[in-house]
Amino acid sequence: MGVQRVLIVSHHETAKECLTIKDKAFYTRPSTLTLSYNHAMFGFDPYADQWRQMQLYQLWDGKKDGSDNVLVDMKNLFENTTLNMILRLIVGKRILSSEKHEVDTINKATYLGLIITASDTTTVTLTRALSLLLNNKVELKRLQQEVDIHVGKDRLVYLKVIIKETLRLYPVGLLSVPYKSMEGCTVSGYHIPAGTRLLVNLSKVHRDPRVWSDPCDFRPQMFLTTHKDKDFKWGNMELILFSSGRRMCPGVSLAVQVLELVVASVVQGFELKTPLGEAVDMTEGIGLTNLKATPLQLLITPRLPSS
């Protein structure tokens, strides 16, 4: 691509080789990805290792004026603290000011990073899930019945497979975030020099006819029958919903819970239809994430008493 050497992987076996077996080689991201505050944004920074702890004590300890106290902007401190809590929840790490970045820069990069990695991805997937349900009314009814009967009591099994099937057909990115090989290695018998970029064609892997019959159809029930074993756990590369290996999505548990909660709440609480009863247009738009080209506008009527 241009002057870059890029390895594009479209088979799950090769994706597994790159992202799990050889993940040490493909751990890093290309540095040109850093629209991201000079590598301060997690998820796009090459090694995710510049994050270090920011502690109040360090502020006091670093003061140069010989006094026994230090002036602290509490709002900044609280922002850093809450952000740290979110980060610990998501990535198990705290924010770290470093020689390379001021805490403020890391803050900005992190907010932007969270918008892209957490908010955008979830929004796009929710829109796709509802669109698919609107275009498959039988599945929508089945889901509403499950929620009506089982909510608060049992696991919502059908809900889970609808989310899975949505992400299979519409992964948040059609291609993975680029990786870069840090060392030369062999992939599927080919020598891959250090510095090669790697893109996994998630969309193609998820629609591989060797694994999925009628790969372009919305068939959530297959995850309860013929494809029961296909999960997005570590190492199963036929369904790379949250990637795999060292750079796998750290927000997976949160994402799945939010997706399930929102879809279940909407279909439980409302009847939904398109304005003219027309099918929802699923055409892909242009963006960092796999957003729809047209907005999803629905007429909604409550199906539960307002209380």
Ligand code: HEM
């Ligand atoms: C529908 C929801 C989501 C999906 C499908 C999703 C999917 C993914 C995928 C496929 C990747 C890896 C890309 C690659 O390297 O090829 C990724 C990375 C990442 N995701 Fe998510 N994600 C979702 C939600 C979230 C949420 C809610 C958070 C945080 C709260 C999050 C945080 C991240 C971060 C920080 C990375 C970068 C990890 C790294 O490079 O080390 N994601 N996500």
